[in-house]
Amino acid sequence: MLALIAFVSVIACFALAMGVCGLLFGRGNDAARRAHRRMQRLARSAPQDVDILRRRSLSDVPWLHRVLAGLSWTSRLETLIRQANVRVNVGVLVLVSATGATIGYLCAELVTDNFFFSFVPPVIFGYAPFFWVKRRRNKRMEKFQRQLPEALDLVARALKAGHAFTHGMRLVADEFEDPIGPEFAITLDEINFGIDMDQAMQNLVNRVDCPDLMFFVVSVNIQRETGGNLAEIIANISRLIRERFKLHGKIRVLSAEGRLTAYILLALPSCVGLVINIINPEYMSLLYETPEGKNVMTMAIFMMGIGAAALKKLIAIRV
Secondary structure, three states, X not given: OHHHHHHHHHHHHHHHHHHHHHHHHHHHHHHHHHHHHHHHHHHOOOOOOOOOOOOXXXXXXXXXXXXXXXXXXXXXXXXXXXXXXXXXXXXXXXXXXXXXXXXXXHXXXXXXXXXXXXXXXXHHHHHXXXXXXXXXXHHHXXXXXXXXXXXXXXXXXXXXXXXXXXXXXXXXXXXXXXXXXXXXXXXXXXXXXXXXXXXXXXXXXXXXXXXXXXXXXXXXXXXHXXXXXXXXXXXXXXXXXXXXXXXXXXXXXXXXXXXXXXXHHHHHHHHHHHHHHHHOHHHHHHHHHOHHHHHHHHHHHXXXXXXXXXXXXXXXXXX
């Protein structure tokens, strides 16, 4: 049994390594492959139909694409990947997650026969890719929020100088780095391709999870219908966003003691248990060698998870 588990673990590790190598190195040749395919199409003498429609590709594997297309949560995961600006599709992320969960389960089976401890590593390993993508997405959205006031100021100055609104957006697309520059560039491309401005601005809101951006888009759409000084409106929105940043900073300072207390309370049981295990291993061995001790450990970890969620809810103050 152990030999079988070891063999499957090696195969799973190899598959995970191949997947990671494909993500890191395989994507670098995409431009060369696309250029080669274009040259092959141009070299053919017979005219061919050109498809300019954007196709939804959840996976390069046809059967996996069909399976993922029928799932309800695929669109949310696709949006998460797009907001994180990660060069992977849904199929690759799901396969890496499944491989990680398999490796976690096999490693847990080699170490312990307890159901709870056999269940935790697959959950952690399987969720790790999604956690990584979500973390990248959160960092990118935070950077977008930090860039937004300066971008709005640039648009307002362009309007005061007599330029059109789209010219102000073009300045933002040219002058700012990712994420706000490329996102505004996509919106301008949609407008140039004939999409209505209201729809293009709504697409920008759908791509970027930023409440402050919603204020800007709604103000622009209302001004186009009713009229008014758009430069002054955008400048006021920029000032409002900066005031929210100041308030958020004050709240973080005032809640710093609560966050520190939460970190200490969460780390204290593990640190005390580690110290006792070093000083008196036989005393702590009852927790992970006897069935009763394993049950106590399982319940303690479960209760600590509930406490961590409650503490996070208490110290997370939304502005």
